[in-house]
Amino acid sequence: MTNSQHLLLHQCPVCGSNQRRLLFPVHQSFVYSCQPCGLRYLDPCMSQKDMSDFYESPEQLFKSHAFYQTYYDYGDLTKPSKTMRDYQVFLSCLDEMSSSQKKTRTFFEVGYGNGLFLAAAQKKGWQVAGIDSSHRNRSVARHRFGLELQQGDFMSCQSSLTNGYDVVVAMDVLEHFYQPMAFLEKIYSYLSAEGFFLIAVPNDLSFLRLLSESLFRMSFGLIRGGIEKTYLMEHTVYYTRQTLSALLQKCGFIIKKQFFSSTDLERYHFTAIEKLAASGILNIGKLIHLENRLIMIGQKPSEKIIVL
Ligand SMILES: [Zn+2]
Known part of the structure; x- marks a missing residue:
């Protein structure tokens, strides 16, 4: 990690x-x-500046977590994978919910990574745009998918569409913010009236986390590998279905759909034994409905509702 x-x-x-x-x-x-x-x-947590610097440097990222080595270049539009299957489910939900007579439907992603999700959305007919703090990600998205996207700090940018986007997506982003309400208010400002958002975060009430924490406690703090992989320095806030839905409602959003998924292990650089163990844990999580990813789709109302 950084010395900051x-x-x-x-x-x-x-x-x-x-x-x-x-x-x-x-x-x-x-x-x-x-x-x-x-x-x-x-x-304490990482400042947003430290977070951006951390993600800008692949060397720093891989030094902190070797499992990230294959993460950012992962995925192909034509190759079947769990990630692509999840993306198709997300896109179908957004497509069904936001179906309208409009000729062009606009789609914005915050933190687009390598651009795979935006490329899949574009293939489905959406007019796509997005912002990512990393120069490297912008270049990867351009070279791999021909996407011309924005690089910069989402929190200090303004939407280029006067009436806002029909859909705004932020996957694996919200957990990095120590001021999540300010981030969600920004998303709100990017959406059109009655526009839809999709937020995906790690689920803190997952079997993976419960097992990691139990092992840590039962071993009097000696077995810490699990909690060190579920609680990362670059993730400040850890959400459950209850805490995330309360936060979204507090920011004035209407929640339309919520579901769980699990990590695509192919995306990470693990040894064969680590992959086998992780796959066993994730499968048990799925069986008992305690999967490790949480997805919420919701809508901006036509008039702002604030829950006190
Ligand atoms: Zn609190």
Whole structure:
């Protein structure tokens, strides 16, 4: 990880309460659970600037987690994979929900990675655009899929469409923000009235996390491999179905659909034994409905509703 100073929060990033329970130390931080709202978060956490620098440097990324080595270049529009099957499900849901008489339907992705999801959306007829903080990702998306996308900081940009986008997607992005409400308000401002969003985050109430935490506690802190792979320094906030839906409603969104999925292990660089163990854990998670990914699709209302 970087040598920069990490940021101290002292309070819950969603409800602002300082009533919290210290759960355990992880990496150079601590995991807390907010008593009033139940949200789990890291304190201290990485600043947004450190986060951008971290993702800009593949060397830094791979040094921190070897399993990222194949992550960013993974995926092909024509090759079947779990990632592509998940993307097709997401696109079908968005397509059904947002069907309208409009000739062009606009689609924006925050944190597009290598551009695979936007390329799949474009193939389905959407007019796509997106922003990513990484120069490298912009270049990969251009060379692999011919996409001309924006590089920069989403939080300091303005939508180029006056009436907003029909769909805004942010997969594996929200958990990085220590001010998630500001991020969701930005998404709100990018959407057209009655436009749809899709948010995907790691599910903190997964079998993987429950098992990792149980092993850590039962071994009196000696077995920490599991919690160190589920709680990462670059992920500040850890959501469950309850905490994420409460946050989205607080920001004025209407939740239309929520479902779970699990990680596509082919996307990560694991040894054969690690892959076998991870696949066993994820399969049990699926059987008992505690999968490790959480997806929510919702809508911006025609008039803003604020839940106090
Ligand atoms: Zn809270």
